[in-house]
Amino acid sequence: MLIQQTSISLADTLRLRxxxxxxxxxxxxxxxxxxxxxxxxxxxxFPFRASSHFLxxxxxxxxxxxxxxxxxxxxxxxxxxxxxSALWHGExxxxxxxxxxxxxDAARPMAELESWLQDAAxxxxxxxxxxxxxxxxxxxxxxxxxxxxxxxxxxxxxxxSLRLTHDEAALTQLRKAAAxxxxxxxxxxxxxxxxxxxxxxxxxxxxxxxAHNMTTSYNSIVTVHGEVLHNEQYHHPLQPGDLLLADxxxxxxxxxxxxxxxxxxxxxxxxxxxxxxYNVVLAAHDACIAxxxxxxxxxxxxxxxxxxxxxxxVELDILQGNPQDLVESDAHALFFPHGxxxxxx
Numbered sequence: 001m002l003i004q005q006t007s008i009s010l011a012d013t014l015r016l017r018x019x020x021x022x023x024x025x026x027x028x029x030x031x032x033x034x035x036x037x038x039x040x041x042x043x044x045x046f047p048f049r050a051s052s053h054f055l056x057x058x059x060x061x062x063x064x065x066x067x068x069x070x071x072x073x074x075x076x077x078x079x080x081x082x083x084x085s086a087l088w089h090g091e092x093x094x095x096x097x098x099x100x101x102x103x104x105d106a107a108r109p110m111a112e113l114e115s116w117l118q119d120a121a122x123x124x125x126x127x128x129x130x131x132x133x134x135x136x137x138x139x140x141x142x143x144x145x146x147x148x149x150x151x152x153x154x155x156x157x158x159x160x161s162l163r164l165t166h167d168e169a170a171l172t173q174l175r176k177a178a179a180x181x182x183x184x185x186x187x188x189x190x191x192x193x194x195x196x197x198x199x200x201x202x203x204x205x206x207x208x209x210x211a212h213n214m215t216t217s218y219n220s221i222v223t224v225h226g227e228v229l230h231n232e233q234y235h236h237p238l239q240p241g242d243l244l245l246a247d248x249x250x251x252x253x254x255x256x257x258x259x260x261x262x263x264x265x266x267x268x269x270x271x272x273x274x275x276x277x278y279n280v281v282l283a284a285h286d287a288c289i290a291x292x293x294x295x296x297x298x299x300x301x302x303x304x305x306x307x308x309x310x311x312x313x314v315e316l317d318i319l320q321g322n323p324q325d326l327v328e329s330d331a332h333a334l335f336f337p338h339g340x341x342x343x344x345x
Contacts, residue, residue: 011103
């Protein structure tokens with residue numbers, strides 16, 4: 001698996017990103033990375049996943065850190081590792097070493113952040129400890145379940161605008177995630193004939209991802225009950241005649257994600273009815289890809305898929321009527337209750 005590497009350094013990539021942000025906003029922004037969330041007791045935590053917005057501008061999955069962005073400059077706020085941390089986690093880089101790697105203009109202890117918050121915008125993170133800290137320090141509610149307001153909304157719009165077009169570093173990461181995701185799906189297909197349970201296929205797929213030192217982008221869906229959209233149960237036996245749906249993606253260390261869904265027959269061969277349905281879905285898939293280009297709206301691609309599916313189901317006598325009328329009345333949604341997909345960040 002060969003991935004073309006970008007020649008620009010991490011620090012240079014991040015400098016370019018924050019300069020682009022500075023062209024869109026005229027106020028400082030503070031982005032928190034987030035912190036570990038505990039499972040059943042404080043020392044046993046869930047795997048840490050830094051905020052995507054923080055990762056985009058800081059470049060490293062740092063825990064309990066924040067960055068201040070203003071006029072194209074970046075200031076890093078985080079504490080150095082405690083003297084005893086090496087025993088538990090190994091030698092960790094210092095704040096200054098991290099600052100040099102990401103091209104920070106200054107590096108300060110976390111305790112100093114409070115002095116640099118005036119007129120700053122931010123975006124909420126997911127863990128309660130951090131968004132509570134955000135709300136307290138900024139003296140306003142910053143909640144992940146509430147839409148941003150004021151300068152926070154301006155910051156969100158600016159970041160969305162930036163991230164609609166990927167730089168070469170981002171594309172390299174996305175290609176890595178996509179390549180490993182493809183290998184995982186191939187491994188799942190290869191494992192299916194010998195597998196007795198869905199869990200065994202899931203294990204084969206996630207094993208590929210872990211072997212590339214990546215994580216899953218989301219909880220894997222590997223199921224013979226694909227009619228349940230987010231089915232995260234893996235105990236069902238695999239039987240000849242079943243179709244197995246796998247929605248599995250790989251995520252790189254810096255948070256760039258793959259997301260692929262495929263369906264294949266457990267026996268290795270579709271029945272005639274299964275093949276008919278598969279070909280309808282494939283026709284919608286191919287038509288949408290052919291239509292995608294700059295300036296085309298997401299909704300138009302979705303409606304194209306709906307129309308192709310409706311036409312196919314009419315041809316198979318599963319639906320009756322005019323395909324256009326069926327789409328307008330949402331009759332196709334009985335078989336296509338979701339969208340064609342979603343953006344990747």
